[in-house]
Amino acid sequence: MRPIRIAIAGTGSIARLHATALAQLGDGATIVAATDVDAARLAAFCDSHGIAGRYDTLDGLLADCRPDLVHVCTPPGSHAGLALACLRAGLSVLVEKPPALSLAELHAMAAAQGKAGPFLATVFQHRFGSGARRLRRLICDGVLGRPLVAVCHTLWYRDQAYFDEPWRGRWDTEGGGPTMGHGIHQMDLLLYLLGDWTQVQSISRRQARRTDTEDLSMAHVTFASGAVASVVNSVLSPREESYLRFDFERATVELTHVYGYGEENWAITPAPGFEAEVLSAWEAGEHGVNSGHAAQFAAVLAALREGSAPPVTSADAVRTMQLVAGIYASASANRPVSPADLGPQSPFYQGMDGAGAVAGRLSGAAL
Ligand SMILES: NC(=O)c1ccc[n+]([C@@H]2O[C@H](COP(=O)([O-])OP(=O)(O)OC[C@H]3O[C@@H](n4cnc5c(N)ncnc54)[C@H](O)[C@@H]3O)[C@@H](O)[C@H]2O)c1
Known part of the structure; x- marks a missing residue:
């Protein structure tokens, strides 16, 4: 070979x-x-x-x-x-x-x-660690029941000096702030596990860093399955954490790490009455592969x-990038946005700033 x-x-x-x-x-x-x-x-x-x-x-x-x-x-x-x-x-x-x-x-x-x-x-x-692959298998096999609630937090810390690199913090060279550059990792894993999203409602702020882009965004995302996720993307958080939590009908599954995870970063808590079947399925799947390149x-x-x-194929990358665009578009227009709003007619299709997402120059009608 x-x-x-x-x-x-x-x-x-x-x-x-x-x-x-x-x-x-x-x-x-x-x-x-x-x-x-x-x-x-x-x-x-x-x-x-x-x-x-x-x-x-x-x-x-x-x-x-x-x-x-x-x-x-x-x-x-x-x-x-x-x-x-x-x-x-x-x-x-x-x-x-x-x-x-x-x-x-x-x-x-x-x-x-x-x-x-x-x-x-x-x-x-982060799609490629055995914990994520095992969880996806359990979801697909229906072992955990329906996903109901999720949390997807990227709470990272980047000081002002980080943005001295000329391409950072600019729409025309980086394409966005922590939503596009950092939280995208966790949001991609969220979508890998929960599937298609249908609506997002968000805010986007520049709280503390001198950049052209946001340094914080917060969103509620609804999925085709009916699940709802709370998403936070921050570069302002001194105690850094990447935290994903999924509450299914039969268990809570949590992933807590920063830039990469192993088996020890996962926790599963079965709902009362489902201990035996949930824990044996969780033990049975693929193990031992850390997330990483x-x-x-x-x-x-x-x-x-x-x-x-x-x-990760182009179709999967498009879905993740659509959620990023949806967060910027919703924050700009201050209204819910769906993937259908983000076609070629949308300024957020042409650029994540939508010609001024953070400045909020666009009205909802302009989406
Ligand atoms: N997957 C991850 O966990 C992860 C982590 C960090 C960075 N990244 C991504 O990796 C990419 C690079 O980030 P980095 O931190 O390595 O940046 P960097 O600035 O350290 O390195 C970029 C390099 O590209 C070179 N370069 C610029 N334009 C070029 C061109 N047209 N042709 C050839 N070389 C060119 C620069 O001279 C520089 O050496 C970014 O997209 C970033 O988001 C991914």
Whole structure:
């Protein structure tokens, strides 16, 4: 079995984590090339990971070598352009979150895929821990009964200096604040577990940081199943926590961590009378895989080997990005928003600011 040949675009912080995670997969993958607009970063990255192919542009890289997969690890503003260049050259691409600045960009990227490849996938690594996969299986099998109430809190802390990085805190380069950049991880996991959302009502604030975007959003989300979730996305919270809680008819399931989870981060509390069946089903499922890039990359490589669309697919990424857009749109218009409100006619389809979500310039009619 020959290794999957990978190229990396953008050799900053998250690219180092990609290289480490790929190394954990042994002979399954090899990084053959990298590109960065910053020559010093590119050289340091390639030196420390033994990468031979070094390019100052993606076009140069694509002209010279044909990797099986390109990991896009640049700031969000360049994701669409780089991903489209790869897809149009016939190469599959795995894009870091958020996959694009807008739904419009993401749909253009998704449309450049082929039925049998090239494929577009997004990094949402928290779907791939065994706890999440086990919970999803229990939900699908009906073991826990109907989901009724959920909590999805991303309470993280980023000081003002974090926003010194020129691309952070700006609609045109980052695409949003903690809703788009941080809470998106937890919201993606919420949607993976609870399925389609039907309505969101939210507020969005700039409480303390000097940025163009929000630094806090709070939302109520209704699901097709009838479940309702409370969602908070904050970068103002000194005691950091990523907290998801699901109250089903037959059990409460909780996940408490910050940036990644293992088995020890999950707790299950059966409802009275359901102890035996709930606990035995929870014990029986898949165990021992932490959430993280390595777990997702293993699933991506397996899909590529069998010629199927790697996870997280563009359809799943669209659903998550629609919820992000819905939170901004609802906060701006101060009314509930559904996915149907977020089609190409909506300014929130073209950009998460809707040309001024935080400033609140739009009326409900403009959605
Ligand atoms: N999945 C996660 O848990 C996670 C965590 C952190 C960051 N991220 C995401 O990873 C992405 C990158 O974040 P980061 O913290 O590594 O940023 P970074 O600023 O540390 O690194 C980005 C790199 O991309 C390079 N770059 C910029 N434009 C380029 C272009 N057009 N072509 C080639 N190289 C280019 C920069 O020179 C820099 O070296 C963002 O989308 C971010 O949201 C994901």
